[in-house]
Amino acid sequence: MCHKILYVENEIVTSVECTELLSKQEEADTNMFLQAKHAADKGYDSIVIKSSDTDVEVLTCYFQNCISSNTIILTGTSSKCRLLNEQSMCAKLGENVCRALPGFHAFTGCDSVSALSGKGKSKAFGVFTRSVEFSEGLSSLGETFEEVGEDLSKTLEWFLCAIYGYEINNIDELRFKMFCNAKNIHCHLLPRTKDAMLKHMKRANFQAKIWKSALEHNTVPSPNNHGWIVKNDLISINWLDQPPALDALSILISCSCIAGCAHKRCSCVRQGLSCTDSCKCSNACSNKDYQIVDVANDDDEDDGDDDNSVDAGDETDDDSMD
Numbered sequence: 001m002c003h004k005i006l007y008v009e010n011e012i013v014t015s016v017e018c019t020e021l022l023s024k025q026e027e028a029d030t031n032m033f034l035q036a037k038h039a040a041d042k043g044y045d046s047i048v049i050k051s052s053d054t055d056v057e058v059l060t061c062y063f064q065n066c067i068s069s070n071t072i073i074l075t076g077t078s079s080k081c082r083l084l085n086e087q088s089m090c091a092k093l094g095e096n097v098c099r100a101l102p103g104f105h106a107f108t109g110c111d112s113v114s115a116l117s118g119k120g121k122s123k124a125f126g127v128f129t130r131s132v133e134f135s136e137g138l139s140s141l142g143e144t145f146e147e148v149g150e151d152l153s154k155t156l157e158w159f160l161c162a163i164y165g166y167e168i169n170n171i172d173e174l175r176f177k178m179f180c181n182a183k184n185i186h187c188h189l190l191p192r193t194k195d196a197m198l199k200h201m202k203r204a205n206f207q208a209k210i211w212k213s214a215l216e217h218n219t220v221p222s223p224n225n226h227g228w229i230v231k232n233d234l235i236s237i238n239w240l241d242q243p244p245a246l247d248a249l250s251i252l253i254s255c256s257c258i259a260g261c262a263h264k265r266c267s268c269v270r271q272g273l274s275c276t277d278s279c280k281c282s283n284a285c286s287n288k289d290y291q292i293v294d295v296a297n298d299d300d301e302d303d304g305d306d307d308n309s310v311d312a313g314d315e316t317d318d319d320s321m322d
Contacts, residue, residue, distance in 0.1 A: 002035075022217060029055045030214035033063050037215055040069035048083075050074040057084070058105045059211055061098040064090045066215060096135050102211045103141030104128055106204040107156065113203045114237075118189050119163050127162045134159045141201075142208025145221055148201045156201055157194070164191055171197050187244075187271055196240040203227030203237075256280035261287035 002021040006014055021038055025031050029051075036047050047069045049056060060071055064086055073084040090098050108124045109115025116124070128134040137155035141148075148156075158169040166174050171194050178190055192200060206226040213220070224230035229238045254276065255267045261281050264270045268279065268287055275287045 103138035
């Protein structure tokens with residue numbers, strides 16, 4: 001809750017609640033823009049925002065047209081700082097890019113949404129600024145807390161494929177091509193499955209909408225079913241509902257550990273799989289979910305069972321002949 005100080009008669013100082021600064025936002029990154037707009041509406045020509053957070057720089061570009069004052073960001077450290085003139089920066093980027101920045105930043109990874117493994121923002125930024133379709137799609141991300149529409153999800157899927165350097169628009173097809181073309185590729189370098197991608201879109205859309213609502217007084221809904229799971233007041237990420245690959249593909253992963261497969265240096269442990277007969281690890285392996293049995297004893301017991309079954313059949317035949 002914010003207050004403003006007033007001077008009244010007889011030089012008495014008092015404070016009153018500033019209702020126009022009431023906000024449902026929890027983060028200072030978004031609250032400061034409501035403060036900046038309030039200062040601009042009161043007639044201040046320039047506003048300095050001190051922050052080294054990427055979220056703040058992104059939102060400053062996005063809200064530049066909503067805040068009439070010249071906004072300057074003071075960033076860096078106490079020994080080495082610099083001033084960023086947002087009006088000049090926005091003029092270079094262009095209005096379309098500035099409008100798409102919150103969606104772009106959320107989709108490619110921020111504090112609350114996971115990044116794309118092995119693909120940085122520089123590569124993704126170059127892809128989206130060269131395409132009008134991608135720019136319009138990312139601008140639409142975060143317009144509402146509702147589900148991401150089918151058309152938007154297709155555009156973002158196409159954008160994700162383009163980040164990996166393929167001119168296709170099916171993320172599962174891209175995973176298959178990368179898996180087949182690479183001789184030895186780590187699973188974490190593959191693009192996410194379509195199931196995981198759709199949940200990633202939900203989280204990015206939810207976060208982008210929170211950012212875009214910084215100047216509003218609306219209540220933020222629960223993140224449950226927006227790519228997260230809320231249970232007993234604890235939030236966890238809902239990564240996917242379907243397995244990332246067919247069970248049969250897990251046998252293609254093997255290891256040759258010597259030290260017992262107890263750490264993530266083991267490729268099987270790193271992928272969350274148990275070691276199998278195709279692995280060349282030692283007998284000291286602690287990552288197997290089955291026990292080694294005495295095959296010789298089993299064969300002897302099986303032979304005995306076979307003899308009994310034959311005898312039973314012979315007795316039945318003899319009885320029937322009698």
